[in-house]
Amino acid sequence: MSLDKSHSDNRIQSLALRWRRRLEVFFPSKRITVEQARRLKKQMHDFSRGGLALFWQRQGIYAGAAILCGFYYSIPIAVLCYVLCQLTDLFDSFISLRVINRKDHSFRHSIVLLKWLFLSNTLSTLAVAIFTYLIAKLEGPTEHFSSLFFLFAAGLFAAVNNHQLPQVLAVRLIVYGALFIYIPGADIWNQHTSYQSTAWLHFATSLFVLYFVLECSVIFLRLYQKGLDQLDELRAERDRAQESYEVKSQFVSVVSHELRTPLTSINGSLTLLRDSDLSKNPDSAARMLDIAHKNSLRLSKLINDLLDIQKMEAHKMTYIFASVDLGELIDEAAESVTPYADQFETTIRVTQPKQPITIRGDHERMMQVLDNLLSNAVKFSHPGSYIELGASLQDGLPMLEVRDYGIGIPDDAHNKVFEKFSQVDNSDRRDFDGTGLGLSIVRQIVEDHDAEIDFESAPGEGTRFFITFPVAPDTADE
Structure with missing residues (x-):
């Protein structure tokens, strides 16, 4: 009995660990590099800024869909869905404002805001899905032109404007895609239609449109990711240029110091030798020559070090093993x-x-x-x-x-x-x-x-x- 319980506990722990790893793809919790944290921050900022810029466009879409639904189908359902979409959209805009106006730029706070964005956009997605589903129910077993067109517009809108955050884009596409398949598929299932029925044509058309939306999503996602990669490369190039400038400054400072000191000593020694009577003070002359010799060796070592560095950077250093x-x-x-x-x-x-x-x-x-x-x-x-x-x-x-x-x-x-x-x-x-x-x-x-x-x-x-x-x-x- 205890062995069965232990085996069951291990399976639960293994399953929990597996789901935790899957969730970490959406919400990374492990230690990441500074570049990755900076990249996530930019993705969230671009996503939020784009969402706020399209606020009034979304309002026009919601209003137009609600007017059509109320005029042709049901005013109460149109009002209910419009209010639901408004509430979720306002909540989403509020979270986006928090992302843009954030004062805490730590990675931990980025993860907190990412989860809030994920929640707000999930609610917004469900609101649109409920709206579309109710319209499909009101249409009855027919071609579902309005409901599927609303879904197509919502999916394309997500592909074009939500590609900055793959987590949010994935949720929207999964929900919209499932509904895209369910609406025409439910008609086939409930009516037991034959393959010659137009219901199958509508189902195949829905799959084709869904593929088109997914392909657009992948294209926009890759383009954005490519732009981020290029931006990272430019930033890395800038950092390398800055490092090169700092190394050059250090080189000038170090070499000028290392050249000035021995050259001053050599010049001083040679000047004393030139202006002095060496026959009267041979010990002093020998000491001056010794100073000049030591400093010339110091200059020789500096030049050798510089030459060695140059050879190493050019991969031309030779060894006799x-x-x-x-x-x-x-x-x-x-x-x-x-x-x-x-x-x-x-x-x-x-x-x-x-x-x-x-x-x-x-x-x-x-x-x-x-x-x-x-x-x-x-x-x-x-x-x-x-x-x-x-x-x-x-x-x-x-x-x-x-x-x-x-x-x-x-x-x-x-x-x-x-x-x-x-x-x-x-x-x-x-x-x-x-x-x-x-x-x-x-x-x-x-x-x-x-x-x-x-x-x-x-x-x-x-x-x-x-x-x-x-x-x-x-x-x-x-």
Whole structure:
């Protein structure tokens, strides 16, 4: 008994879940993108604005239909149906005004208003359907010209003016379509007419007209959806142009800063060398030459970074893949960056893997990756601190890790770490030099190695960058 009850409960839950998913097509309740929410808002606004613009046209249609019904069939029914159509239309117009004059533009409020629009238009559809059905009853078993023409006009009106919201359009077409089939079909059923009867001709004609209305609905719906798609493309193009402009502005700001500082130093050093008697102060001359040399290297690195970015964007970056021992790689990287770290009174601690680890990669590009990561770690560390550089196996996958205990990365800057020309401080008077290209280049090189890079950071506690590589083909079978 309990098993039967459990099975019945599961069937009910499954049925409820199925209907919930179907309703979500009409009223999306899950998290959607900003573009989808904005698109729904525009559809509702266009629908409501169009409905209000056609208010007086609908009044003329209702009045004309009521006058014809009252003159030829029944005044009480004409008045009753006219009042019913007026009440539902006024309610529909009231909801449309709420949509247009809304102050809460959240997605949740859009769903609430969408449900109200769905309700108001459903009531309006039922009012028109009742009006048409009563006229068909008053006509009796005949050709039903008036009732079917009213239905045709209502369906075509919906196809032309309600395509902005497929939910509302579907309800109108379903109700009108069912009535389109029922009115002539009921005559055939009740009178048991033969296939030679004109009743079947009327039924076939109704199907043809219904198909025409449905086809018009699909055409107008596709045209509107295509217009929305084009609008989204234009908006996306505008956003891309804005992003390009911002990147260009950042490029000018960063490059001008990075060029101005070393050029000023080089110019100053060379001016002192030109205007001074080098024989009297050789130590000062050597110091000036050292400053000029260091700043020329800084300019060379800036140019190389710009060239690398250009190659990556053009997909012309070349790699020479071979077996790379991670233990040897981190030793070489630490040795290369140590002179730079000494300037900041920072040491690099290397942790060798417990066993040899080999990856398939480009040795020079991997050195470039570690050079950028270690240089950043040194730059943002406190004097007297240390940096950890290590290689290990994590869940069977080779991993490189660079960890510092410096200032860390603010939480609001995490999503900008790997962007081009992006730094924590992009102003002209920032505390740390750099183009903001290093980590962008690092990520691209890592991804070109089919690897992944990520980081963990806490302000004031430091940052940990780690790169996870796929298993090298020559070691995968071992």
